[in-house]
Amino acid sequence: MHILIPVYFMAPLGGLHSHVYAQARAIVNEGWRCTILCKPGPFAQQCRSNDIEVIEDDFSSPFASADRIAETYDFDLIHTHPFASREIGQRIAKILDIPIVLTIHGKYTDSLEDDCEDFSRIYCVSLGVRDHLVKKRVENLHKILVYPNAVNTDIFYCDHISQEDKVGLLRDLISSPIRKDDRIIVFTCRMGPDKKFIIKCVIDAWKDQGKKGLDSWQWIVAGDGSERDELISAANTLNKNLDRQCITFLGWQSEDKLNTLYQSADLVIAPGRSALDCMGSNKPVIAIGSKGYIGIIDEENWYRGAYSNFGGVGEKDYISGRLFQDINTIINDDERLAALGRFGRKQILSFYNQKYWDNFLLNQYREVVTLHKKVIPHLSQSKKDLISLDI
Numbered sequence: 001m002h003i004l005i006p007v008y009f010m011a012p013l014g015g016l017h018s019h020v021y022a023q024a025r026a027i028v029n030e031g032w033r034c035t036i037l038c039k040p041g042p043f044a045q046q047c048r049s050n051d052i053e054v055i056e057d058d059f060s061s062p063f064a065s066a067d068r069i070a071e072t073y074d075f076d077l078i079h080t081h082p083f084a085s086r087e088i089g090q091r092i093a094k095i096l097d098i099p100i101v102l103t104i105h106g107k108y109t110d111s112l113e114d115d116c117e118d119f120s121r122i123y124c125v126s127l128g129v130r131d132h133l134v135k136k137r138v139e140n141l142h143k144i145l146v147y148p149n150a151v152n153t154d155i156f157y158c159d160h161i162s163q164e165d166k167v168g169l170l171r172d173l174i175s176s177p178i179r180k181d182d183r184i185i186v187f188t189c190r191m192g193p194d195k196k197f198i199i200k201c202v203i204d205a206w207k208d209q210g211k212k213g214l215d216s217w218q219w220i221v222a223g224d225g226s227e228r229d230e231l232i233s234a235a236n237t238l239n240k241n242l243d244r245q246c247i248t249f250l251g252w253q254s255e256d257k258l259n260t261l262y263q264s265a266d267l268v269i270a271p272g273r274s275a276l277d278c279m280g281s282n283k284p285v286i287a288i289g290s291k292g293y294i295g296i297i298d299e300e301n302w303y304r305g306a307y308s309n310f311g312g313v314g315e316k317d318y319i320s321g322r323l324f325q326d327i328n329t330i331i332n333d334d335e336r337l338a339a340l341g342r343f344g345r346k347q348i349l350s351f352y353n354q355k356y357w358d359n360f361l362l363n364q365y366r367e368v369v370t371l372h373k374k375v376i377p378h379l380s381q382s383k384k385d386l387i388s389l390d391i
Contacts, residue, residue, distance in 0.1 A: 003027050003365065004075045004092065006037040006085035008059050011225055013252055014190035015273040016081070016105060017043045019125075019149055023079065024052045026358035027365075035073070037088065042252075059084040066091035077369055079103070082110040090118055099372040101364070103147065104129055107291055107313050112138045120368045123147035126306065128313035147364075149273040149309070150357040151348050155255045156262070156280035158345055169264040173220060176245040182218045183331050186265040188258065188274045191225030197316050198271055198288045199227055201323050203234040206247070208324035215242040217331070221249045222261060267331055269323070275310040276352055279344030284337045286326050287311050293318040296326050297344055306351070 007020045020036065021043075027034040028051060035053040038044055044054045055073075057065050066088045078100040080089030086102060093100035101121040104110065106129065113136060116122065122144045124130040130144055138144070170178050189198055209217055221231065228249070235247035253261060255277075262268060262281035270278050271289040278285045279297065287294035289311015297305050308314050330336050 001027075001076045001365065001369065002033040002035070002074065004035050004037060004069075004073070004078045004089070005080070006078070006089045006092075007081045008083050008085035009039065009043075011190050011192045012041045013043060013224075014192070015149070015271075017046075018255075018273055019103075019105070020081065021047065021052075022150065022152065022354060022358075023361065025050070026361060028052060029358075030362055035075075037069070037085065057088075059088070062087040063091055066095070070095040077101070077365055079365075081105070082108065086110055090115070093118070099368045101368060104133065105312070106309075107132050109133060109136045109138060112136075116140050116143070119143065120372065121145060121364060125149055126309035126313065128308045132313060145364075147357065147361065148306075148352060149276055150352045150354040151276050151280035152255070152354045153280055153349065156259050156277045158282035166264050169260060170218075170220075173250065173261070173264070174218065174245075174248045176218075176248075178218070179216065182216050183266045184218050184220065184264055185267050185269065185327065185331070186220045186222065186261055186278075187269040188222040188253075188261075188278075189269075189271055191223050191227040191231065193226060194290050195225070195271070196227060197290055197318070198311075199231055201288050201293060201318055202269065203231065204320055205323040205327060206234050206238045208321060209246075210238045210241045213242065215244045215246055217246060217327070219247040220261065220265070221247060222251070222253045222258065224251050266337060267327065269327075271311050272309050275305070276348060279341075280348045280352075282341045282345040284330065284340035285344060286323065288323070289314065292316060293322060295322070296330060296340070298340055299343060302343075302347060 005020055005024060009016055024034045024036055035055060036047050037055045037057055039058060040056045044056055047054050055069060062084050070092045075096060075098055077098060078089045078093050080086050080100060080102050082104060089100055099120040100118065102119045103123045105125050112133060116138050124144060124146050125148050127146055130146055133144055134141065187202055189195055239245050239247060259281050262278050262283050265283055268278040268283050269286050275285050275287040285297045287297055287305050287310040292308055292311045292314020294305045294311050295301055
């Protein structure tokens with residue numbers, strides 16, 4: 001089977017890229033052929049380096065690109081993602097008469113109110129995303145399924161390390177000396193314009209940290225994007241006020257390095273897919289997404305986080321001071337932090353294990369292709385008959 005995955009993005013790397021890469025790896029590991037259609041850049045390079053075929057396109061002329069690709073390649077199925085990638089994918093599917101499925105990652109419909117019939121399946125990364133489509137009166141609800149972000153537990157694993165080893169890891173990351181009473185908070189996020197709500201929450205916590213004079217909270221920030229300068233400015237203010245470098249920026253990190261980083265942390269602040277990866281690493285998490293503040297992920301808050309893709313769906317109902325308060329509530333309680341880490345890891349193994357969801361997706365592909373070969377020709381002829389009758 002040959003599957004095309006068109007994916008359009010603005011930022012060079014991020015959670016969307018990780019989601020697509022996981023799909024592609026599942027396809028290739030099954031012995032099938034996978035081609036990703038994306039912009040040139042680090043994601044295209046990452047895919048090629050791992051034996052995934054890539055077609056590069058700037059997405060400036062979706063129809064022209066679709067015509068060119070359909071003339072050059074043969075595919076059995078298209079698994080597209082929203083916006084310009086959906087436009088290209090739909091056109092290629094129609095030209096080649098092959099099935100197409102779509103993943104919706106957030107609180108938008110991407111014209112599904114008008115063309116949901118084109119898709120054999122519509123996958124949503126959380127139940128909250130699916131409910132949004134329902135509220136917007138997207139039809140064919142039987143085709144709208146939840147296929148979440150999942151965690152590669154071979155990469156994000158539980159590794160119990162001593163405080164001494166943790167300090168050793170940090171010496172390579174933080175320029176300022178680590179003190180015995182320091183608490184390590186990792187904040188990982190793509191810093192694009194759509195993440196301004198998350199950035200606002202974190203800066204709000206930094207302001208409160210400065211007011212309280214807490215120089216024992218050491219932050220490590222992983223990620224990059226156009227809004228990074230706003231974070232750097234706020235970090236410089238905090239470092240100056242506390243007369244100590246309390247915030248260190250690392251930029252983009254590979255998944256392997258992220259797991260090592262999480263192992264060194266006492267607490268992680270993260271949205272969406274990153275929140276799940278942190279829980280896979282047995283670490284307590286405070287989840288903030290681009291659309292909502294979730295808070296400490298514990299037994300009480302778990303389902304709220306899972307429903308919203310850990311902040312990807314919501315109303316941005318954040319009250320100033322809340323992130324600082326949540327951090328302050330647990331950051332010095334080693335027993336509570338450990339219990340939260342164990343709880344998160346258990347939930348990942350139960351509900352978000354990448355191996356389970358890879359099998360789910362591959363079986364979906366088999367089913368969609370089989371049904372298309374059996375059903376679509378009949379339906380197409382029925383539509384032609386109706387048109388000829390002018391009903």
